[in-house]
Every structure is written in C-alpha cells, then in structure tokens.
Amino acid sequence: MTLFHNDQPLPPALRGAVVALGNFDGFHRGHQAVVGRAVARARDEGRPAIVATFDPHPARFFRAEGAHFRLTTLQQRARLFAAAGADATLVLRFDAALAALGPEQFVAEQLVGRFGATAVVTGEDFTFGKARAGTAPMLALLGAPYGMAAETVPAVTDATGVISSSRIRAALIAGDCGTATALLTRPFAIEGTVVHGDQRGRELGYPTANMELGDYLRPRYGIYAVRARLADGRILEGVANLGVRPSFDPPKELLEPYFFDFSGDLYGQTIEVQLVDFLRPEAKFDGLDALKAQMATDCENARQILIATPSP
Template structure:
C-alpha cells in the first residue's frame, strides 16, 4: 500500500480518487464506516480509493502541551487502511501553513489541484479550514463549484452513544480495554521497538520486553493480559506491566513491559506490537522482590485465564 505526502501532487495512477477525509486516529467503527463508504463508491465508479489523515493531530499543533493521547501510529493506520481495502494512505502534515488555509483554499489547492480528487467522503462532524470556517455543508458547496462530489456518513451508535475516539480514550484510562476494543473492533495496541533495560525481570525468571509509550495515550497503570505480534507474524500470549513499577527504586519512566509465555528469544531492536486484552489489577508496591515474584506468578495464571476468553 502506498503512503502519499499530502503536500505534493498525487501520482497520475491515483488521480480521480474517492478520498475518505478525516483524522481517523484509532480508526474505530465510526471511522471505518466513512472509509467503507469511500471505498465502495470508488469501486462502483472504477476509481482509486484513498484514505487521508492528518499528522500530527491538529490538537497537537494548536495545544502542544496536551498530554499524549494518540491511539495509533501512522504505521498502524497504514496497515488498517490497507486491510479496509484502500489503495493508498495520504498524510497531510498539519503545520502552520495548513492551519492558516481557509476552507476554500484547502479545497482548491489541496483537494483539487494537488490531489485531483473525484470525490470526498467525511463524517458528519467534519470541519476544516482556518478557524474551522468549513463544515460538511461548505465542503458540499465547494464540491459543486469545483467539480467533485462530497458525501457525509452519519455517526455510528453502539446503543450507548456515538462511537468516538474520546469514548475509547475514556475506557482505556479507566482500565477497561475490552470495552475500548468493542468500539475499535480490535484491541488497543502499542507498537514500539524493544529496548534494553535493567534486566530485572530476567533475574526474577520473567524476562520482559521494554517498550516506550511515546505519543500513545496512557491507559490506566496496571497489569494487563496481552497478546504480542512479532515481525515474523507470530502471536504470543503474555502478561504486561504498564506504568512505572513502584516497587523498583529509581524507576520513574512510563513503560509497557510484556512477558510472553513459553517464549525464548532475543527481541531487542525489533518493532513489536502489544495488544491490551484485559486489565488484571492496578500497579502496587511490594515490600521486597520475593513478594513481587509471588505476585507475578499469580498474574501469569490470571492472564492465561483471561486470554482463554478471547
């Protein structure tokens, strides 16, 4: 699947595409409905299908002091967009230049001149342009004027409310990954390169893979049943600590540290993905390492049971 730069002209073979346009952080069920409508329309009209996203997230541009909140990296989104059936992912770099473009200029210079779109599909709450001077009605009017069709997709409701990235973040920070997964249609997953650590887990008999959280949202600190995905395609069940390990003196950095059952091998330097399946318990401070080791054995048993549930 191709990854395109939204600041450069689109290749000829993707001109005339139907473009799904939005932030799509998380690519949850609501986002998938927008993308699905664009892909279905593209196939019906024999056109390419492109999903366009923004990076960094506009909130990061306007409020740089916002705590980490991302649900997916660009690499994860590219894989998810490909699985949905898109021909390419297009990334608009959200910077001062893009933020200063009025809605009309964005449609004319980015969508028409550079992307040469055949049509665009957005969610019903989509806004764009300097000061958010454009919405779906403005986009439709500009499309009629400039020669592209604009469609909107209604929000997806799961019976408890509109599916949104905000609800997903709330579930994750509350320690409810299964509820978040229901809206995402898959478990929330952290993808990062495994780094060297103090190797304390190895000394305790539970070697872990140390992963920095980077720009990801911080789910509730605690112990999770997890499933790892290795670069070679293997899936591994395990248990992980997410947080700062309060028992370990001097450990203040937030890390995700999975221990994979029945696995032996060197993961250092490899980019792996770890799905949070179930929250088992909050982080706790133990009197000594022996007490911690006893609890780790219990956590492994609890995680194995949770993972059998799916």
Template structure:
C-alpha cells in the same frame, strides 16, 4: 498500498480518486464506516480509493502541551487502511499554513490534487478557525465538480456515538473490553524492544521493554496481553504498564512477559495488544511478595487469554 504526502504532487494513476477524509486516529468502527463508503463509491465508479489522515494531529499543533493521546501510529494506520481496501494513504502535513487556508482554498487544493469525490463524517470541520463543515464542503465542491458525502455517526448497542474520545476514556479507566469493541480490535502499542536493567530475568519473569512513545497512556497497572512478532507469531503474556513502583528509580515502560518464550527480542519492533486490565500497580514489601504477585498475575492472564479470541 502507497503512502503519499501532501507536500508532493498526486501521482497520475491516483488522480480522479475518491477520498475518505478525516483524522482517523484509532480508525474505529465510525471511521471504518466512512472509509467503507469511500471505497464503495470508488469501486462503483472505477476510481482509485484513498484514505487521508493528518500528521501531526491538529491538537498537537495548537496545544503542544497536551499529554500524549494517540491511539495509532502512521505505520499502524497505513496497515489498517490497506486492510480496509484503500489503494493509498495520503498524509496531510498539518502545518500552520494548511490550518490557515480558508474553506474555499482547501477545497480547491483537493481539486488541484485531482480528487473527484470526498467522504467524511458528519462532524468533519476544516479550514481556518474550523469554519468549514460538511455543508460548506458540499456547497463549495459543487462549484468546481467535487462531490462530497457525509456518513452518519456509528453508535454502539447502547446508542452512544463511537468516538476516539470515548475510546480514550475507556482505556484510561482500564476498560479494555469497551475499547476493543469500539475499535473492533484491541488497542495495540507498537515499539522497539529496548535493552533494560534486566531485573525481570533475575526473578524468573523476563520482559520485553517497550517505550510508550506518543501513545495515550492507559490506566497504569497489570494487563493480560498478546504480543505480535515480526515473523507473525502471536504470544500470550502479562504486562506491567507504568512506573514500576517496586523498583528504583521509577521509569515509565510497557513491560510484557510472554509465557513459555525464551528468545531474544531486542531491537525488534513488536506489537502488544492490551486485552484485559488485571489490577493497578502496587508496591510490594520484598522480592518474595513481588514474585508471588507476578505469578498470580500470570495465572490470571493465562485463564483470561484462554477464553479470548484472537483479533487483529
């Protein structure tokens, strides 16, 4: 799996590719349908298959004050795209210059890179002021030999269109089950384990502190989680996500405590899957009350995770 950038020429062995084109933050079931169609076309025609994404997200460029909302990092997307069967990931460096291109200039840019075909979702827009849509893409592409197809939205069993916005709303309300179903895997936060104040170990519940970075902030509270370690091990645990109201000073962190695990994880990059929201954050009157609540959270998380299959 190769990672390409729009600032560099397309490698010769990937020219003539079929490209799945979109932002694909989350790479949920709808995004996967677009990628699957592009890869099917590529394989049928004996061409390379590339999945493209944009970084930064266009909203970050035009509305920099927007709270963090990412569902995946580029590293996570690269692994997801590889698992889907793509030969490469292309990262469009989303600059004001790229955003200012008119639709025809953008389509010509694709052709200059040697893109033979493009697959998008039906809601895909592009070019200055988002004047380009799937109809414009197909019309302009036909004039220069670039084939374009659009994939219809994927709906959930209730008939609602699967979207990153819907997934974000689910996570912000603590509905991990809906997010998992729409993503086809749990929402997963990846980060380096930091040195903290080590308060958890003093009360018998050591935690691996992970900064939230640019991820969407799900509902603050206590979660049943699974940790994925660099060596492939999977650990069950309970985590606090929030500002730790029982401690001073407040500091936003994801703090997973992994059951029956005593090894050091400092300076390792781990993934934490958010499996189930247990309860909101709370402030307790004294250490004994806090420890009793954590013990109950761990018991509840163990029970939930025992009945939850592993999804990657």
C-alpha cells in the same frame, strides 16, 4: 499500502480518487463506516480509494504541550486503512501553512488542485480550514464548481451513544479494555521498538520486552493480559506491566510485556502489543518474594483470560 505526504506528487494512477477525509485516530467503528463508504463508492465508479489523514493531529499542533492522547501511530493507521480496502494513505502534514488555509483554498488547492479528488467522504461532524470554518456540508458547495462531489456518513452509535475516540480514551484511562475493544473492533495496541532495560525482569525469572510509550495515550497503569505481533508475523501471548514499577527505583514509565513459552532476542525489533484485559493496578510489594508470587498469579490469570478471549 502506498503512503504519500501532501508535499509529494501523487502518482497519476491515484488521481481522480474517492477520498475519505478525517483524522481517523484509532480507526474505530465510526471511522470504519466513513472509509467503507469511500471504498464502496470508489469501486462502484472504478476509481482509486484514498484515505487522507492529518499528521500531526491538529490538536497536537495547537497544544504541543498537552497530555498524550494518540490511539494509533501513522503506520498503524495505514495498515488498518489498507485492510479496509484503501489503495493508498495520503498524509496531510498539519503545519502552520495548512492551518492557515481557508475552506475555499483547502478545497481548490489541496483536494482538487494537488490531488484531483473527484469525491470526498467525511463524517457529518468533520470541520476543516482556518479556525475550523469549513463544515462537511460546505464541501459539496465548494467542490461543485470543480466537479468534486461530497457526501457525509452519519455517526455510528451503540446503546451508550455516539462512538468516538473520546469514549475510547476514557475507557482506556479507566482500564476498561472490553469497552475499548468493542468500539475499536480490536484491542487497543501499542507499537514500538524493544529497548534495553535494567534486567529486573530477567533477574526475577520473567524477562520482559521493554517498550517506551511515546505519544500514545496513557491507559490506566497496571497489569494486563496481552497479545503481541512480532515483525515476522508470529503471535505471542503474555502478561505486561504498564506504568512506573513502584517496587523499583527510580520510577520509569514503560510497557513491559513478558511472553509465555518464548525465548529469543527481541531487542531492536518493532512489535505491536495488544491490551486484552486489565488484571490489577500497579502495587508496591514488601520484598522480591512477594512480588514473584504475585507475578506467578498474574501469569496464570492472564493465561486463563487469553484462553477465553480468542484472537480476532
């Protein structure tokens, strides 16, 4: 996947593209519909397909101290866009300068002037420009003088309502992995570098690959059945504690997956861990023997869940 930032020159081969424009955090079913339409249009017209995403998320720019809410990293999104057929990811750095552009300036200077977009595809609720003054219908009006077309894709719904990142976040906070997976079309996954821990898991006979949570949304603290993809493409299965480990002091927030039937050194490697199912909340145990017994039960429960839940 080719990834560019808006302060870099766009290669000539990518000018004249059909651009899917939005935040696309999570890249759920609704986002997939927008990108899918852009890719289909690009193929019909013999043009490149680009997905333009904002980083940081505008909500983070305006509320820097707010709670963590991200569902995907930029790198995860780029891989998902590529799998959906996009030729490149364009990262729009959301800073004070971009936030100050009015809708007309954004279209003229960015979409047309800098990137040479011939068509833009968005969701019907997309807003842009200073104070979110620009709407999806305005894109067609503002782009017409430059020969830039625009179209919107209706919201995707299910039996509950519109599929949205907010619904996915609510499901994860509740520990409802099934709903999150259905809306995303894949399990929610945390990607990070394996760091050194305090060796508690190794002492208990369950060595873990410790990962910090970074800017990700904090799902419900507890024990999860997980799958992980290593840098070399191997898939591992296991069980993970996500939280602050109440049986140990001092509390430290980590994702700590233990992988079945695996021995190897993962320190310093970047891995992606999928939360397949929630097993139980975190708990404090009376002694290490009780904790080890529960860990054995958790491993068996996770094995059975993973057997019944094929990898997509």
